[in-house]
Amino acid sequence: MIRLAGAGKTYAGNGATCTALSGFSLQVARGEFVAVTGQSGSGKSTVLNLLGGLDRPSTGEVWVDGQAVHALPERDLARWRGRAVGIVFQFFQLMPSLTAVENVMLPMDLAGCWPARERRGRALALLERLDIPEQADRLPGAMSGGQQQRVAVARALANAPALLLADEPTGNLDTRNAAALLDLLDELVADGQTLVMVTHDPAVLRRAHRTVTLVDGRMVDEREVRHG
Template identity: 55%
Template sequence: MIEISDVVKRYPLGEGEVVAVDHLSLTIEAGEFVAVVGRSGSGKTTLLNLLAGIDRPTSGTVRAAGADLGGLSESGLAEWRGRNVGLVFQFFQLLPTLTVAENVMLPMDFAGKIPAVRRRDRALELLERVGIADQAGKLPSTLSGGQQQRAAIARALANDPPLLLADEPTGNLDSHTAQAVLDVFARLNAEGRTIVVVSHERDIRAIVGREITLVDGRVVADEGDRAGARA
């Protein structure tokens, strides 16, 4: 599902530069549930952005979900991302003027992968799946944080992507709600979906199959049994 080969990512900083990812190589098999952990500034979010094609490496190659991302144009990346990657963020990023159902439908409208006549029904099915179908007609501002994050997960699943990427998805939630959201991810992985989560949540170890620790943009620990990955 993912193959990163000798990737470096540098950002300009004043008259110098900062190395966010430093000669990192990594393989993630289809069906794995991987947590990427590390202190602030370790390169976790940069790595996730590289996997999503949101950012490009300074050098090295990133292959994910059947594509060499370096060979795609910006429009090609956007099309690839819309069909193959579901993104979940810490602060939900739901559009405030759209209902919850309309937020879930939006990626379907952009990608064109789901027939127009099926989009609303699919949005309702996904909201049912994450346990908030009764909130479909409401605006995001009327939902709790946990409900908004569930809506964001439903939106990430809109085009049935094989790869789900989440950046601190529980970082803005209380511990009880965070655990409920992590349980949603665990169920999705049990169905065979590949998931990579950047997290500070200590309880993440209980549900992921593999934990990768970054320090200064390098992998310093890679723990877990990849034998459980689903081909």
């Protein structure tokens, strides 16, 4: 499902260069849940940015579901991302002036993956699946943090993406809401969703199928997680 081969990312500015990721290789099977961890500045977010086509590798290759993401022309990246990748952010990133159902419909409107007449129904079905149908017509400011994060997950799933990326999705939630969100993500993975998550949360690391640890832009550890 995912293959990064010798991926590296170097940023240049003010006469100096900074290596965010170096020689990073990883393969992820379809339906696998991989957690990427490490200290701040270790390169975790760079991995997500490369997988989501938000940034390009300076070296190496990035393949997602058979697509050579590193080779996509700039004009095609946004369209590919809208159809193939869903992203869940720590701070939700919902549009404050749109209701929950409108936030979930937004990726469908932008990517044009679903007929216009079907979008609201699909968005409502996703909110139902995430156990927050009653929030459909509320603005984000009228919801709790846990409810907002569930809307954000529904939005990320709107176009049935092959890959779900999550950047510290439990970091802004209390313990109860974080556990509920992890239960939900477990269900999605059990249904075949491929998930790559950046996290510091030990509870998340225990639930993943595999963990990858980065230090200074390099992988220093990779291990299977034993369950039960």
